[in-house]
Amino acid sequence: MTEISANFSSMQPGLNTLLSRYGESMMWLARYMERIENLARLLEVTESFVRGPDGQPGWDTILQINSDEECFYARHQSVTETDVVTFYVTEKENPNSIKAMAHAARENARAVRPLISTEMWTQLNVFTGWVLKLQPSDIRLDSLYDLCNRLKQECQSHFGITEGTLYRDQAWLFYLLGKYLERGDQTTRLIDIRYHTLLPGHEPVGSDIDLTQWASILRSAAAYHAFRRQQPVTTTPANVVGFLLKNDAFPRSLSTSLRLVDNALSMLAGHGSMRRLCAPIQERMAELRATLADQTVEDIIIRGLHEYMQWIQIQISQVQQETACAFWPVTPHDSIMHAQSQQ
Amino acid sequence: MNDAPRHTPDQTAGVFAAYDVPDFFCELMNRKEIAPPTLQNVRDRLARFSLADLRHRTNAAETQLYRLGITFTVYSDKEAIDRVLPFDVIPRIITAAEWTHIERGVQQRVQAINLFLHDIYHDRAILRDGIIPADLVLKNPNYCEAMVGLDVPGGVYVHINGTDLIRDQSGRFLILEDNARTPSGVSYVIENRHMMLRLMPDLAAGLPLRSVEDYGLKLHQSLREVSPKGVLDPQVVLLSPGIYNSAYFEHVFLAREMGVPLVEGKDLVVENHRVFMRTVAGLRPVHAIYRRLNDEFLDPLAFNPDSMLGVPGLVEAYRRGNVTIANALGTGVADDKAVYAYMPRIIRYYLDEEPILASVETHICAEPNGLAYTLANMDKLVIKPVGESGGYGLLIGPHATQAELAEFRHKLQDNPGNYISQPVINLSVSPTLCPQGVEARHVDLRPFAVTGRSTWVLPGGLSRVALRKGSLVVNSSQGGGSKDTWVLAS
Known part of the structure; x- marks a missing residue:
């Protein structure tokens, strides 16, 4: 990239x-x-x-x-x-x-x-x-x-x-890490907002109002025209969700964001003593990306889109926390100072 | 334009048509000597500007300063207000001959200050020989016990010194004050030059001006030179109180110019009496610290235990020679306003030379003669508290009311040791763009000297200007602004 x-x-x-x-x-x-x-x-x-x-x-x-x-x-x-x-x-x-x-x-x-x-x-x-x-x-x-x-x-x-x-030094890599973690998180929230229309028993998928809603989601991710090029004929909620989650060519898709997070981590890990610090975070990222790659969008919807989006959000927040623990740990001295300042 | 001019100004004089300063030495217009050709050239070029043009460029300067964030930030209740130091577009000029004189004088002064500090923290010969009262040194609030007997690399205590210079009516340079602790303002020297080259390229074009670009390089080099012995590739850092400090911009500027990390106390840690910084790859050793924190905040274990800004254990690491701190601790004795009065004698004592730059005649109120003279001549003198900085708490006799004089007399008699007095100097002026046009305003000059193996003085320095008419106080906290300082190469 x-x-x-x-x-x-x-x-x-x-x-x-x-x-x-x-x-x-x-x-x-x-x-x-x-x-x-x-x-x-x-x-x-x-x-x-x-x-x-x-x-x-x-x-x-x-x-x-x-x-x-x-x-x-x-x-x-x-x-x-x-x-x-x-x-x-x-x-x-x-x-x-x-x-x-x-x-x-x-x-x-x-x-x-x-x-x-x-x-x-x-x-x-x-x-x-x-x-x-x-x-x-x-x-x-x-x-x-x-x-x-x-x-x-x-x-x-x-x-x-x-x-x-x-x-382009480590400062840049941490910047990228933040940027793509946030972008991935935002994309899942965007998709999550319409998940309920995919639940059984709701208005029939494909009605006019529904399509407008899904098109608007694409627009808020700046994805509308890219999606049209990839899917010129059929707009279904599953297609839209699939595009936003799994399209590797679209810059704001979840899969792209996660790949770029992973890339930034690999660059960090390649730098001397950082390998050890990066390893657990990379492991989590690998698992996260595998769950996305190994499921079709239909699988994801059937198993529960909302639950999956929430799980991803939790994973992203875990990556943030693990990054913090690895690279800017709170030391015993900090907690003493912190405790003192709170008194 | 419908308005006919009310009078016909001298067209060749331009913005200087109404400029008149018979009583003062003017850096540009009234030098009481034949001006060198370059200076005459600047006068002619400036005279061709219109007032409207100068104002337009001044406004542009202010906008740029805000955008670039060359600001000092005032924090109140979660709000951060960025203020700029007013910038005057008319440069202050120093001729090549003047600069040679200043440079030599500042180098001499720094050398004497370093020898003095070494002496008072070791043999105290100067006290034994009765050159300066022992109490003035040993009971000085800035005297630092932790420095006693400590050998600092190269014998350098004051790595960065700011010398405040003024000129009297005859144009003679006088040292008004030494700043040997954490002098600030050097970022403005360099940023003012950049601003000037952007805003007034037509004024500066082709002139032989000394460059100010080297400061960061020289500073970094000097700090490496005085790093602990045996370290091949010393790590230098700049220690700042952090983003809430009003001088944070300058700290950022210096860290960037040196290419070193800007750290806060919480980024450093002392283990086994060695200093480390916390990096994403773990602890990394630190060998030299350019600190912009006062002594008392440096180490809660050694000084103020409530300081959250410092680094526990830093002073002990320093005492063991594992890290260099610039400036050294306890240098405040040397820039004390009472010790200042003895500086000519200190220079003669250590160097066996006459001071190249004279001091302002100073009466020490702690001494009976000095107090008597001061009390008898209050209305003619400037009386300064010895512990204050920033132009606070001083009395300018000729400008004071009877009531103010009477009130100050009580303060003086209650605590004479806290004061010194000096004659009022008719500070030199420099043409400055004011609301009414180009007018004379008083200026001073703070050259910056950097000392490692030798002392280097940044050509020029910070020219501060008192923007209020007649005011002698140039401090930024008291309505001062600044100008670019042009040292002519020829």
């Missing part, structure tokens, strides 16, 4: 001195930026295409995807477009809002500022500065499309600048 063209055998020795704290911040910088982009897609697509049974935009689906119902209802009475959009864009108290995530991305970038390129920092600084100043009054629902588009493009600028300027 071109994403990981860096070849460690050609790198100088002595580069395995990446501070643990830097590794952690690089990973979270990528995760937050990827999450912001995905959320912006989701908001845009919901506004334009997602309709509930009553024909109204399905704003409650977004809350379900992100498991945010509790947090939302603690602060809002009802699910209106204004409430949901505000909740996800400007409410800093919501840790999953774009504002909160932009803040987190910026603080992580601040920590790795000695490592990242000036161009990366400058773009991120201007972007997050803009987001942090956004007020509910700045969000016009009739131009939500423009807002979401700008958010997406700013994230894409970030990824592009990173691709074009970030030095």
